[in-house]
Amino acid sequence: MILPKRICLLVLFFVGAFLWSFVAVRNAAVWQEPAPLLAGVHFWENQLFDTFEVNPPLPSVITTAPIGVQSLNLPDHLRKVPSRNRSEFHLGSEFLKHNPDSARSFIVQARLMNLLFFAILFVVIHQTTKQLYSENCKWIPLCLFVFSPFFLGHGPTLMSDVPSAAMGCVAILFLRKWLLNNEMADSIIAGIMLGLAVLCKFTLLIFYPLYLILWAITRPFNAKKNRLSLEQFFILLVVSVFIVNCGYLFTGTFTRLDDFRFYSYALTGIPKDETVPFEGGNRFTGTVLGKLPCPLPSNMVQGIDLQKLDFERGLPSYLRGEWSGHGWWHYYLYALLIKTPLGTLGLLLLAIYCTFFIKECNASWRDEMVLLLPGIALLIFASSQSGFSVHSRYIIPALPFFFIWIGKVGKAISWKRPILSTVAMILLLWSVGSSLWVYPHSISYFNELAAVLPTPRDAEYPQPPKASKNFCERVKRFLNAGPLNGPRHLLDSNIDWGQDLFYLERWCKKNPDVSEMKVAYWGSYPIELTQIPTTEMPPANDPQPGWYALSVNYLYDRDKQYRYFFNYEPVAMAGYSIYIYHVSLEAANRVRREMGLPEI
Numbered sequence: 001m002i003l004p005k006r007i008c009l010l011v012l013f014f015v016g017a018f019l020w021s022f023v024a025v026r027n028a029a030v031w032q033e034p035a036p037l038l039a040g041v042h043f044w045e046n047q048l049f050d051t052f053e054v055n056p057p058l059p060s061v062i063t064t065a066p067i068g069v070q071s072l073n074l075p076d077h078l079r080k081v082p083s084r085n086r087s088e089f090h091l092g093s094e095f096l097k098h099n100p101d102s103a104r105s106f107i108v109q110a111r112l113m114n115l116l117f118f119a120i121l122f123v124v125i126h127q128t129t130k131q132l133y134s135e136n137c138k139w140i141p142l143c144l145f146v147f148s149p150f151f152l153g154h155g156p157t158l159m160s161d162v163p164s165a166a167m168g169c170v171a172i173l174f175l176r177k178w179l180l181n182n183e184m185a186d187s188i189i190a191g192i193m194l195g196l197a198v199l200c201k202f203t204l205l206i207f208y209p210l211y212l213i214l215w216a217i218t219r220p221f222n223a224k225k226n227r228l229s230l231e232q233f234f235i236l237l238v239v240s241v242f243i244v245n246c247g248y249l250f251t252g253t254f255t256r257l258d259d260f261r262f263y264s265y266a267l268t269g270i271p272k273d274e275t276v277p278f279e280g281g282n283r284f285t286g287t288v289l290g291k292l293p294c295p296l297p298s299n300m301v302q303g304i305d306l307q308k309l310d311f312e313r314g315l316p317s318y319l320r321g322e323w324s325g326h327g328w329w330h331y332y333l334y335a336l337l338i339k340t341p342l343g344t345l346g347l348l349l350l351a352i353y354c355t356f357f358i359k360e361c362n363a364s365w366r367d368e369m370v371l372l373l374p375g376i377a378l379l380i381f382a383s384s385q386s387g388f389s390v391h392s393r394y395i396i397p398a399l400p401f402f403f404i405w406i407g408k409v410g411k412a413i414s415w416k417r418p419i420l421s422t423v424a425m426i427l428l429l430w431s432v433g434s435s436l437w438v439y440p441h442s443i444s445y446f447n448e449l450a451a452v453l454p455t456p457r458d459a460e461y462p463q464p465p466k467a468s469k470n471f472c473e474r475v476k477r478f479l480n481a482g483p484l485n486g487p488r489h490l491l492d493s494n495i496d497w498g499q500d501l502f503y504l505e506r507w508c509k510k511n512p513d514v515s516e517m518k519v520a521y522w523g524s525y526p527i528e529l530t531q532i533p534t535t536e537m538p539p540a541n542d543p544q545p546g547w548y549a550l551s552v553n554y555l556y557d558r559d560k561q562y563r564y565f566f567n568y569e570p571v572a573m574a575g576y577s578i579y580i581y582h583v584s585l586e587a588a589n590r591v592r593r594e595m596g597l598p599e600i
Contacts, residue, residue: 009142013122016146020118023440024111024156028501029525030443031493034092036060036158037067037110041095044068049248052088053303054310058199058247059163063113067106086306093524100529107525111156118155120166121145125400128173129407132363132371137410140428141403144344147432148403149445154393154493161396164201168374169400171197171204175211176370178236179218187232188239195243202304203397206381208237210374218366245297252298258282258290260301264308272312311387316558318491319389321457323558327389332382335392338450338482338489343431344406345447350424351406361411368405375401391493437479444483444495444576451481455488461556462566483576487552496552498523500575504549505530507574514547520562521578522551538562543591544600548581555579567591 029037039052040060045068049057096103125145129138145151155162171193178186194211197204215233245253261280262268269283270276284290294301314326319334328334337345354361362368378398413421438445477484486495501523508514509531519534521527527534538548540561554562568587570579589599 009126009138012142012146013119016122017115017118019146019152019439020115020156021112023152023442024114025108026440026502027156027443027499028523029096029107030157030159030497030499031522031524032089033107033158034096034524035088036092036160037064037106038088038092038095040064040110041067047249049251049297049299051091053299054202054307055160055303056199056201056247056300058167058196059117059160060158062116062163063110063158065113066109070102089524093526096529097526100526103526103529107158110158114156114158114162117163117166118151120170121151121162121400124166124169124173125404128169128371128404132367132404133361133408133411137407140347140410140424141400141407143428143432144347144403144406145400147435148344148399149339149341149435149438149442150393150396150399152435152439153442153445153499154396159393160201161393164197164204165397165400167193167197167200168204168207168378168397171207172370172374172401175214176367178232179215179366179370182229182232184232184235187236191236191239192243194236195240195247198240198244199247201397202300202307203378203381203394205304206377207374208240210377211236214370214373217369241295244300245295248297248299250297252301254293254295255298255301256290257292257294258285258287260294260298260305262302262305264305265312266308267305311385313387315388315390317389318556318558320489321455321461327386329383329386331386331389332379332392332395335490335494336395338446338453338486339392339494340447341431341434341445342447342449343427343429343434346427347406347409347424347431348402350409350412350420350427354408354412358412361408363408371401371405374398375405392490393493438483438576441483441500441575441577443493443497443499444486446482446486446489446495448482450483450489451485453489458488460563461488480576486576487556491553491556496522496577498525498551498577500577501525501527501530501532504574504578504580505532507572507580508532517547517549519548520550520554522553538565541595542597543583543588543595545583545585545588548583549574550579550581552577552579564591564595567594 035052036055036059039049039055039057041064042048042051043057043061044064052060096106099106122142122145125141126138129141151162171190174186174190174193178190194207197207212233219229260267260282262282263276263280265272265276267283268276268281270281282290317324317327317331319328319331363371375398378401379395382394382398409424413424415421434447435442435445483495498521501521504519504521508517515533517532517534518536518538519527519532520537532549534549538544538550541564543564548565550562550565555565565579565581568581568583568591571582572580574580585600592599
C-alpha cells in the first residue's frame with residue numbers, strides 16, 4: 001500500500017509543477033513583474049539593493065539567478081535605480097525594451113525558478129499535515145494548494161507573495177519543533193528560517209511579536225522547559241536578524257538612525273496635513289534614539305519607510321463597483337469570499353464542524369494555535385492596512401495555514417461517516433473542478449457567488465453577453481459566470497494584471513484580416529515587442545468605427561473614458577481580462593447620438 005501512495009504523491013506534485021510551468025510560459029509579464037526582474041539583475045550586476053526597496057531581495061535574487069550570469073543589455077540609466085521615486089516599474093519595462101530578443105525568455109527563465117517555492121510549499125504542507133493530524137489527511141490540503149486559483153495565478157509570477165508563503169510556513173514548522181523540543185540547535189535553525197522568511201516579504205515582520213506570543217503561551221505547558229528557554233528565544237531573534245543582514249550583504253548595517261532620509265509621515269514626524277520636503281525628514285534627528293546604530297540593513301529600513309508611505313498616501317481602490325481614495329478593512333475578507341472556490345469554503349466550514357463535534361480530528365491545542373495564529377495574524381494585518389485595497393494576493397501567505405488546518409477533515413472520513421465523507425469528497429472535487437475550468441486564466445478566477453451577489457452599481461454595467469440556444473454554449477456561459485461578473489466586484493490584480501497580452505497576440509495571428517487595432521492594455525510588458533497590429537490607444541469618449549481591444553481595468557476605470565464600449569458586445573475575449581470589439585460605422589453613430597455627439 002505504501003508504493004501506490006508514493007506514486008500518487010509524485011503524480012500530484014508533477015501535475016502541480018506542470019500547471020505552474022504552463023502559466024509561466026503562456027502568460028505575459030504582469031504589471032509589476034519587470035520591477036523585481038530588474039532588481040534581481042541589478043543585484044547580480046552590482047550587488048546593490050536600491051532598485052526595488054519596498055520588497056526584500058531574496059525572491060528576486062533567486063529567480064533571476066539564470067539571467068544574472070548572461071550578457072545583458074543594461075544601459076547606464078538602468079544600472080543604478082534609486083527607488084524612492086518609485087520609477088522601478090517604468091524602468092523594468094525599459095529593461096525589457098532594451099532586450100527585445102530575450103525579453104520573453106527572461107520572464108520565463110525567472111518564473112520557472114519559482115518552482116523551488118512550489119516544491120517547498122508542497123513538502124511543508126505534506127509534512128505539517130502528517131505531523132499534526134495523520135498521513136492520510138495530507139491529500140485534502142495538498143489538492144487545495146496545487147489547484148488553488150490564488151497559487152496557480154500568482155505562483156508563477158515574480159512577485160513575493162508565494163515565496164513568502166513558502167518560507168513563512170517553513171519558519172512556523174521549525175518554530176513548532178523548537179517549542180516542542182526546547183533545544184538550542186532547534187532555536188538556531190528556527191532563527192535562520194525566520195530570517196529567510198523576512199527576506200521574502202516585510203509583512204512577515206509580524207512574526208516577531210507572533211513568535212513572542214506563541215512562546216509565552218506554550219512554554220508553561222512544555223514538559224522540557226528549562227532555564228535556557230529565554231536565552232534560546234533571544235538567540236533565535238539574534239540569529240534571524242543576522243540572517244536578514246546576510247541577505248542584504250550587511251549593506252548599511254549599523255547606520256545611525258538620524259542618518260536616514262525618510263518620506264513617510266510616521267518616520268519623518270511631519271503632520272499629515274503638511275507636505276514632506278523633497279529631501280525627506282527624520283523624526284529621530286536631535287534625539288537620543290537618533291544616535292543609536294540601526295541593526296538592520298539601510299535598504300531594508302528605507303524599503304519599510306517607502307511601503308509605509310504608500311499606505312499613508314493611499315491609492316485609488318475599487319470594491320463592488322465603488323471607487324475610493326482609500327481601502328476598506330473588510331476588503332480581503334470579501335475577496336476571499338468570492339475568489340476562493342466554494343468547495344474550499346465548504347471544506348473550511350466542515351473543518352469547523354469537525355473541530356467542535358468530532359474531537360478525534362483535532363491536534364493538540366498548542367499545535368492548533370501554532371498553525372492557526374499565523375494565518376489569522378497575517379489576515380488581520382493585511383486588513384488593518386487600509387490606506388489602499390487593491391491586491392487580494394496580499395493574503396496568499398496566510399492560505400497554506402488554513403489549507404493545512406482543513407486537512408483535519410481527512411480524519412473524519414471513514415465508512416462510519418458515509419454522509420460526511422461523501423460531502424467532503426464532493427466539496428473537494430467542486431473546488432478542483434471550479435479552479436481548473438478557469439485555468440490557465442487563474443488570476444481572473446471568481447467563484448459562482450460573483451455571478452449572483454449584487455453590487456451597488458449593477459445598473460451601470462452591462463449584463464454579460466447572452467449565450468445562444470445551444471445547450472453546450474449555455475453550460476459554458478454558466479461555468480464562466482464568475483470571471484465574467486468579476487469586474488463588478490474587484491479589479492486590478494484580482495482579474496486584469498496584463499497577463500493575457502500574449503493571448504491577444506495569438507488571437508491577432510489567427511485573424512490576419514484585422515490589420516489595425518487600437519489597444520488599451522493594462523500592463524507593463526512592452527506591447528511593441530508583440531505582433532499585435534496597434535499604434536495607438538482607443539479614443540476617449542469618442543466612439544469611432546474599427547477594431548479595439550480593451551483591458552477590463554480600462555473599461556471599469558473611474559475616469560469612465562471608455563465606458564461607451566459598454567454599449568457594444570465584444571466579438572471575442574483574450575482570457576477574461578481583455579475584451580475585443582469590432583465597431584461598425586452604424587454602431588459608432590448610434591452611440592454617438594446617445595452621447596450627444598455629431599455623427600461621423
